[in-house]
């Protein structure tokens with residue numbers, strides 16, 4: 001993917017969006033789109049709001065990164081809510097493996113999520129077929145059910161309705177028009193997934209909102225994906241539908257596996273080894289942090305090729321259920 005030097009410079013200057021909210025927020029305009037990440041996770045660098053962004057040679061997928069301070073604030077609030085609900089003791093920290101993760105996940109009630117799928121297209125462009133939409137939902141069910149490997153996260157999706165909007169402007173720049181199309185198309189409540197397919201320029205494959213943003217911006221809640229990332233789409237190496245799996249992971253409260261890099265509590269999941277950088281492609285192995293464990297290159301919450309992604313961990317499943325209890329139940 002080609003990167004523009006001027007936009008890259010801009011990307012290096014704009015601060016990270018508060019709480020890593022959706023990419024197209026006011027603080028990161030479309031001009032900041034090319035493959036640069038606000039990672040805030042470099043082991044050698046102290047956290048800073050204008051954290052340098054790093055070029056990734058692969059697909060950046062999204063910009064759903066939080067600075068360590070932002071993640072810490074989110075976690076403190078999440079833990080307060082869970083404590084208030086009598087759901088304390090919510091999982092061990094990074095590196096302190098919880099043997100009980102699998103057991104507690106098996107005890108968790110299945111989360112069944114109705115999906116409102118919104119096709120934004122420009123004439124024939126992006127007007128994905130009903131069969132493709134069904135394949136996307138099916139891919140999400142397989143991913144979250146552990147069907148490709150890893151844990152059964154006990155989350156499932158049912159297609160509730162499909163809307164189709166022929167709008168060349170929205171299709172051409174969904175970041176710019178996010179505040180227009182979302183309130184008009186959004187359906188359901190905090191436990192409904194609104195999934196928008198459209199064209200996304202630059203290197204991005206999608207973006208999401210985090211569950212803790214629902215209360216203040218309910219109409220903006222949801223996930224936007226590049227239509228060509230859907231199963232059978234045209235984006236090479238990223239057309240198995242795992243962009244939706246990945247973005248829905250954020251919608252369910254998961255961070256990137258490289259959140260906070262090698263330091264701190266990482267992605268707040270004990271059984272995903274710490275990872276300094278996003279993974280590009282599909283390396284046979286990669287180990288970027290001194291702490292035990294190789295990088296989780298096959299995890300849906302990394303940036304690897306779709307062809308490389310196979311799994312969530314029990315810890316991620318447990319986190320999804322905790323976050324669901326706090327924010328979407």
Ligand SMILES: [Zn+2]
Nearest residue numbers: 061062064256
């Ligand atoms: Zn992401």
